[in-house]
Structure formats: structure tokens, C-alpha cells
Amino acid sequence: MRLTLYTDYSLRVLMYLGTKETGELSTIQEISDRYNISKNHLTKVVHELGKMGLIATVRGRGGGIRLNVRPEEIIVGELVRKTEDDFYLVECFREDGNQCILSSACRLKGALHEALAAYLAVLDKYTIADFLVNKEELAAILLGDPL
Numbered sequence: 001m002r003l004t005l006y007t008d009y010s011l012r013v014l015m016y017l018g019t020k021e022t023g024e025l026s027t028i029q030e031i032s033d034r035y036n037i038s039k040n041h042l043t044k045v046v047h048e049l050g051k052m053g054l055i056a057t058v059r060g061r062g063g064g065i066r067l068n069v070r071p072e073e074i075i076v077g078e079l080v081r082k083t084e085d086d087f088y089l090v091e092c093f094r095e096d097g098n099q100c101i102l103s104s105a106c107r108l109k110g111a112l113h114e115a116l117a118a119y120l121a122v123l124d125k126y127t128i129a130d131f132l133v134n135k136e137e138l139a140a141i142l143l144g145d146p147l
Contacts, residue, residue, distance in 0.1 A: 001087075001089065001116065001119055003080065003084065004083070004084060004085065005041070006041075006044075006045060006083055006084075006085075007079070007080055007083040007084055009035075009037065009041060009042060009045045010045050010048070010049060010079060010083045011076070011079070011128075012031075012035055012037075013031060013042065013045055013046060013049060013055070014049070014054065014055075014067070014071070014074060014079075014128045015128060015131055015132065015138065016031050016034065016035075016142055017055065017065065017066060017067045018067060018071045018128050018129070018131075018132045018135070019132065019135055019138050019139040019142055019143065020066065020067075020139075022067075023066060024066060025058060025062075025063065025064030025065065025066050026064050026065055026066065027064045027065070028042050028043055028046055028065070030064075034142050034143075046065055048083070050065075050068075052082060053068055053069065054067070054068055054069055054074060054079075055067055055068050056068040070129070071127060071128040071129035071132055072127050072128075072129040073127065074127055074128040074129075075123075075124060075126070075127055076123045076124070076126045076127065076128065076130075077120050077121070077122075077123035077124030077125075077126075078124070080120065080123055081120065087116055089112050089115075089116060090108075090109070090112060093109070093112070093113075
């Protein structure tokens, strides 16, 4: 299982915002600079995280973004389900376009479904807060000089 950059960036944005003091604003440019990733990609990610209600956007001069919920409320498995566009580990997981001739009798498909469910179940055990237990160390890396 490989996560898309979209999910990766979503997790990074939430962790970045989680290192800030409650209510403190950040900008997309600031986050882009710290992670050395595309501002355009982050803009899309931030827009979607806002639509999910996970971050709040403050417009205007001095505006920016901040967490809209506590890090303890952001379940990683739920976020992954919302940010990944598909979980088709193999062709036969697709209802449309499945060309595999083994699909009707294949037992591998069941094992892969079980593995995917286990993968997501592990992620469901974690919140963004679990990845901020070393908040000071992360903040020193993220809020120091840009990489």
C-alpha cells in the first residue's frame, strides 16, 4: 500500500499546524517553504482540509490557516480514507475494468482485502496528536530555518 502525495501532504499540513500554539496562524507559503514542496499542491490540500472542517481559514491581511479541531480528534485512518482516491491494491478490486480471468475463483483477493482492512484498522488507532508527542522537537525542525 502506498499513500499518494495528496495524503502525505495532508498529514504534513496537519502536523505542522499541530506544532503551533492553539489559534496561531500559518500560511500556505510558510508551510510550502518549510517542507520544500509545491505551494500549488498545498493550496489544493488546504482547501480540501478546510472543506472537511479540519482547518480554518482566516482571510485578509494577517490571515492564514490553523487547526479547526484538536489534534486528538483527527483520526489518521479516517483522514487516509478521505484523501486517497482509491484502494485498488490489485485489478480485481475494481468493479469496472477488471480483466483478471481468475477473479471468480481467486482466493488471493480475500487475503488482500483482509490486509487492507488491517492496514486501515492500525491507522484508526492513531490521531494526529499521537504524532505530536515530541512537539518541541518537531517545532524546532519545522519552525527553524527553512530546509
